[in-house]
Amino acid sequence: MMYAGRGLVMALVAAVVCGSARAESLTFAPLPMESPETVVKQVKPMLAHLEKTTGIDIRIDYSSDYAEILQKFADGKLDLAYLGPLPYLTLRDRVAQATPLVHFKEKSGSATYTCAIVAPADAKPDLSRLKKHKVALTQPLSTCGFLSTDGLLRQAGSRLDDNLYRYLDKHDEVALAVTRGEFELGGLKTAIGRKYAHMGLAVIAESGPLPGFALVANAKTVSKERMDQLRDALVAAEGDTIKGWGDNIRFGAVAAFDGDYDGLRRLRRQANIPETGNF
Template sequence: MKRKNTLSLLLMLVMALVIVGCGGTTEPKQEEKNGQSATPTTLSVGLIPAETKISAETLEKFRAYLEQETGLKVTMNNYPDYNGVVEALNFNKLDVAYLGPLTYVIAHKKGGAQAIVAKTAKGVPFYYSYILVHKDSKYNTLEDLIADKQNVDFAFGDPNSTSGSLIPGMELKARGVYRGKQDSDFKSITFTMAHDVTALSIQNKKVTAGAIDSAYFDKLVEKGTVDGTQFKKIWQSEKLFQYPFVVKKDMDAATIEKLQTAFLNLKDKEILDAFAADGFVKATHQDYEAIEKAAEADGRLK
């Protein structure tokens, strides 16, 4: 009888363990329910090379600020080109990234990245693409430039730049003088890979004309990197929504809120100047739908 009771108790114990085990596998974690990863303890931040001369000291100050405001360990990563940041984000090598509008919609399409804040310049989250020439240039309008296209050395920025490539490139395509990197009616096409290089190339008369981000150009003039009196603007785009900071697809809501709060409270001029910004506002993917449509029309989203 004692042996029978012992076997019964053992059987009941095994059944209880099985039930508990099954219960643990059928009830997903809260993060899994919401399609989010667990709250991270570290953040890896990647930056596009919109401007080539952000000092190591400024980047360290920015890293320390984010670390203090979020309570998470933060690492900062500079990339040599726009596409490198997109790929790192899509392959989960980055948690947060600073992107141009075009690179953001590409990252969203490829890997589900989400915009959380956008910078402001002159108090608004908009900017323009400019085509500039030297003040001594005989060209006063884009029409003048195109009429003499065979003598024009034209500079774009990074191929994945919104204001330095996509938008001005579409304008020149619409006017029938530009079809791609290796196919245009200009004397030459150059990709400088950064807005400050484009501006300096125009100022030093190394190129005839160039496409540039209006906010970065204004900041370069303010800092004395270039002399604003040495330029003429011969074309300006419609307004574009500003550069965002984005997070990877499955970032948890609590971390997103911490990051948004940190950016909205950022007042340090040295850090803001590094991004040609005077502040940040919240942003969503909807803010970039116009850029997304332009990228689709230009065959950039596949």
């Protein structure tokens, strides 16, 4: 009986330990801006640092588009997500517990970034009279997709609705489609567009500063203590710790707050973003 009792105690302890281990495992969704292989390679070193610093196991859950990430987050299947400003605002509308932890800095050291319209370097499109041009976009929920591209065209005197636009999903696919001559212009993140300058791609219009891409936590599934640990670990990371991280997250981070998005909220209220292209 003594041994049976001891076995029961050990089984209960094991169950508690296993339950604790599960509670300390978080699921992270990267943003599908580039190919899955590229994205996973970029985020793994950062996640390894967070695991080492906090003692939390972090699993990657890759989704093919923004909408899938937001649905999983709303369903409580994601604890952390790497999101641009527009996906975050869309998520926040659905999940009030979506909490931005940090903004990742750009290479310049700024915690903001810009979107751009790109075209072949030898083309000189007149954005003030743009009509019937083929325009490549990322995704409906991409900040640098319809929202920013239409905004830039309206500033110049045109609009996307007077042109032919199609969603191609990823930023690098937009850049490549323009370099191949399949589209005359494209809308994407400026930093990604400039990576294709050697292939003849040029930035012809650029937006004002937008809140940097953020690590967003699900306060429904992640405690405040854990969120504070994750935020502190990323803000404190520097030097050799971050030099091997991906291009979009290797320049440091600053604390993020929901109020950082108020300017973009006002812009989004004026926009009617279509779910599909018009050709």
